Amino acid sequence: MIMVKFRNLPSQLSLLLLAMVLTFSTTTYAQEEAAEAATEEAATDTAAADLGGDPVAGKTLFNANCAACHKLYDKAVGPALFGVGDKYEKEWLYSWIRNSQEMVKAGDPVAVKLFEENNQSVMTAFPALSDADIDNIIAYTYTEKPTPVITTTTTGEAGGGDNTATNNIILAALAMVFLLLVVMLMLVSKTLRRIAEANGVEYEEKEAKPSLWKAFVQNQFLVFVTAVFLLLASGYFAYGWMMQVGMDQGYAPIQPIHYSHKIHAGDNQIDCNFCHSSARRSKTSGIPSLNVCMNCHKNISEYNGEEDLANGYTKDFYTGEIKKLYEAVGWDENTQSYTGEEKPVKWVRIHNLPDFAYFNHSQHVSVAGVECQTCHGPVEEMEVMYQFSPLTMGWCINCHRETNVDLKNNEYYQKVHEELSKKYGVDKLTIAQMGGLECGKCHY
């Protein structure tokens, strides 16, 4: 049906818009990042001057060894390390980093105190780190917290930065000018006519030719044909419209926590199955439980990636969403422990199959090896998750008709495949040929 185009039109338009927005916004991000990197570099440079270590090498070492548990400016599993060199003796730090537990056992008062302060979490021993390495790391810890420089950069780059906004203003202005012109034209014409009337100038009324409209009305055949055409057309569109009832393609509800698939699956390339692990084994893909989130977010308490200012997705905004997660799961950042006060998140379900249709994720993900994106669309680009496919029966069936079953290396299919391909005389079998269109396979 042509209706399909009609259905997709809004989504296509929005996609186009989204694409435009994204093009502009990514440039913004790129510039910001560059600026940020620059400031950071400058900061480390200054730090390097004071201390014996090399902060650049230190950064690499820090990220490789320490970052899993420590942050520079905030408490994570371990304490914040900013300026750690001021707090403890260098020698003490050397031995602490190489084997902290030995010191605790030996009864070093500072070590014991530190151990107790941090919930007795044992710090991994790093006997391989040389004094120079540790010096480098300490040097890196003096890196000043980069001050937000976004405002300056954006104003500096106004030309490219706020493109969409300016465009909108220009468009609006143009529209206003156009409207003004139309109004003026009408007023001028009215005034002219009035002047003409006042002056007694007779302008010819057009001869009352039978108007096109009247001619049309008088031609009964034409009226009949038009009526039929209109009826058919309206029926067609009405049908198309009615078929969309209960179809929620493009449904993108507001979720209690603004979870960005774009950041997780797109920017950070996390595999879908990492969180939706039951998709491989169960009929449901499963909304990940919050303990899955906490596997990473115990350490990632703030957002440092790209921002989308046009939509208000700032770093603070994202960090705020992570805090919502902490509240839901009952995680106290200060003590780095669970409080036990849980507030389960009430997500709004996006994909709603009716009860009478049975769908099994594992069948498609594990057995058929279908990419998640085939049905769920470009999730890795979705800032807000939406329903990509219509999820109608026609859509299911189309795919079952067109898709060949991958039978390699699956003992289950071997015999069936041999026999069926002999029967149909083909090498490849579609799901439909395997019986995938039978009613009872999905409706029970």
Add this chain to the structure above:
Amino acid sequence: MNNTSDNHMASNKKYWKSVEELKENSPIVETLKQNEFVEEIPTDDFLGDKETLEASSTTRRDFLKYVGFTTAAASLAACEGPVIKSIPYVVAPDEIIPGVANYYASSIGDGFDFANVLVKTREGRPIKIEHNDLDHGGEVNARVQASVLSLYDKNRLMYPTVGGEEVSWEDFDAGVVATMSQMTGKDVVLLTQTFASPTTAKLIQEFTTQYPNVRHVVYDTVSSSEAADAYQTKYGSRGLADYDFSKAEVIVSVGADFLGDWQGGGYSVGYIKNRVPKKGKKMSRHFQFEANMTLSGANADVRVPVKPSDQVKILKALTGGSVSGLPDNVAEAVRKAKSELDAAGTNGVIVTGIPTVEAQTAVLEYNDIKGSAAMDTAKPRLTSMGNTAEVTAVMNGVISGSVKGLITVGVDPVYSFPNASFADAYQNLEMSIAFSMREDATASRAKMVAALPHYLESWGDIQPKKGSFGLTQPTIRPLFNTRQFQECLLKWTENSKTYYEYLRENWENNILAGGAWSQALQDGVYESDVVLEELETTPALNALESATSAGALLPNTQDGGMELTLYTKTSMGDGQQANNPWLQEMPDPLTRASWDNYLTISASDASSLGLENYNVANGALNGSYANVSVGGVTIENVPVIIQPGQAQGSVGLALGYGKTDAIQKEMQTGVNAYTLYNNFSSVQTGVSISKASGIHEFACVQLQNTMMGRDIIRETTLEIFNTKDAEHWNPMPMVSKDHQEIPVTSPDADLWDSFDRSLGHHFNLSIDLNACTGCGACVIACHAENNVPVVGKEEMRKSRNMHWLRIDRYYSSQESFAHDFEKKDNISGLGSSLSEFAELEQASENPQVAFMPVMCQHCNHAPCETVCPVAATSHGRQGQNHMAYNRCVGTRYCANNCPYKVRRFNWFLYAENDEFDYNMNNDLGRMVLNPDVVVRSRGVMEKCSMCIQMTQKTILDAKRDGRAIKDGEFKTACSSACSTGAIAFGDVNDHDSEIYKKTKDDRMYHLLEAVGTKPNVMYQTQVRNTKES
């Protein structure tokens, strides 16, 4: 409006509108001539007051706007889908994957049913009880299958109470300890069900040691006391002799319904092993002498209806006495049974249900002397340990006031004691603590009530048979504020352990004998030869003797009147699960009546008493009421069913009905037969029955009781089976084509082309009529697996039951089905056919009985598919007849065209509908629903799907693992519930499979083969081990 005289009409008639017009100069008529209304409507008052109108915030226009907007908004809102919330776990348990079922091994031991089970859970909710395959020979009957629904019973007790007020468990414990200290020195009885639990026994002993004034008495609501007494007298320890009928060639049962609930039941697995005929292999022979028609009688080769007093004589004759005093036909049967028993030697066995110690002792002695291989006295059953004398003493003690305190656990004596004065006496006790799952008759009168959890929420163990152990583990967190009895005992004996720790410690120290706890827990069953210390309170031997002399030894104590045999129905058992709608709705295997208990009576006795049964216009069964009196106690208005095969002079009545406390209104069915359970004896004599007024409306789902010689159930005898070709006793129906007889299955006889089904899977179901005892476990399993709704008594009566699987029961009209055929074949002429066909409709006084489970036959040439106008039902390549509910428009053409009558129509919405207030109408009850199967809505047809959700899952699992499917992996709910293996399921395209062999079996036939539907369900001809006919 005006006078007709003003009109230019020819008529001069004057029409008038009221008498007023007849009066001249009536002012009203005058006014009306001018005005429409007599009085002026005060429109000016209303509209003239402009100020008020304008001041009103709602003008007429606004009003219309609002109306328009709301209508539009409402209709727009209706188009939008609802917002559905999904709430994942905060911390997901490791073992739960949403959408994948987990199975846990557990055990039930509710005092009546003991079984090792497998519990299927989904997202932490138990949804189905299955058989634990590690327990060989164990049986999971219909009640155990249905027990999962009792977990989600909204009438359960939700918290402990003291004096009717909700209290915390701490306060409850404090109250109990305080009361117990007050009771020091006074006689307190701990009256419990049989736990058959070694750990509980140990705990109870610790408790009674701490409180020496407490004595433990075991009370089985349905007693096997005499058998246990006899065993104890003979073998020293208390127990019930166990029987393995697979080791018996001749089984003679005198009043023992061992395929039913006799001595705990569960004997059918062994019994059936020797009942499925194979060429050249012996088949056991089964004599049954009984009063009521039972499952055992229905499955027997020779069944003789005899009233209980004659059963005693028969038992005497069998064990060495003479047959004098018995009617000739009975005496003949006894002689035959005795000679076969003698010939069988150690392969013969006698069992009896006569409730006297003498009778039970006689049987033990006989089997012992003969060295019967089937009887196992070394490892007795421990499931029914109560002693009548002790229980009677408690009952009388409470009534007389000598017993001051009573703690009841898992029993409901106020309901089930046969003494009406007990209830009042109980209320006057100084101390009464009731442990109960519901506020039953006892709990509602107790001073303190402890809410018990369901066994699926509890820890525990059972030892149903010496050396065979089972573990109970919780499969869900307690739904309510309940606590186990054992947990309470630990608290009261100031033991700081939890019951789990206590249980585990006891197992590791005393039972496991080196085995691993975790393995035992995973398996759920454990075999161990350890000798446990005798902890169960056993009555002293002198108590037994007094019971023997005091007990109602048989029956002939009161002459005259009828003899009543009290029995338990397959569906209801002792009545614990009376609030379970699945069990209420399950038709009795024999009478096929649901939602009732009733007096079963023979046709001749009924006619002499003027009692009758008849079908009304819509086919439903109606019956008379009778008043039943035993020793001064009368139950009024007991519905009467005329039971073919009931011994003359005897009647039967099922226990477990007539409960009202904490039972939903709809399920307060039947009469309480425990009031007649004098001396806790299943046989009562001197029963007088009189007709009462009124007509009872039964919910009986089978209207035709006989086959009238039709080819529905095929039967033959072992002799014919062994000596003649299959075409003789299992012929293929022939049809005529071009005046040539051809088999109905030949392609020439077919209008349609057959699909090629040789590829992929092709599922077939086989039902072995020899192995089917009619127990009905499959009916409940189907209920649970497929979300089959409960429709209630009224709808059942209208034959609107929704069971996807029914078990048809047929009686022979003559003395056997073979005689029916003979009679039908000999009918000739109009007169003969009129009279004799009518006679064939009547069941015989002692009929042969046959059971036939019928579900959708999944015809390859399905008549239903061709008539569906919307193609809602269609055929799958795997042989299943699919039903797409959302496509069905409810024309019911398919049901009308189905020759097997297996399609069920949803006349109403059975879920979330207050008119059908069963489990699908409350949040708790809906937790039992299987999430893989849709709940059907009103107006659609439904039927057996051959559990396509299960076959699809098996296939998917294999695909995911990348392996071929082994034989035995494919299952349906009914086939896995069938402990005797009567229902078998599998893929016939796998030529090595068991099911393929069944298709080639000589006994195989299809139901109504002559219709040419080519079903995918096959039956195996029933073979009876009879020589005559």
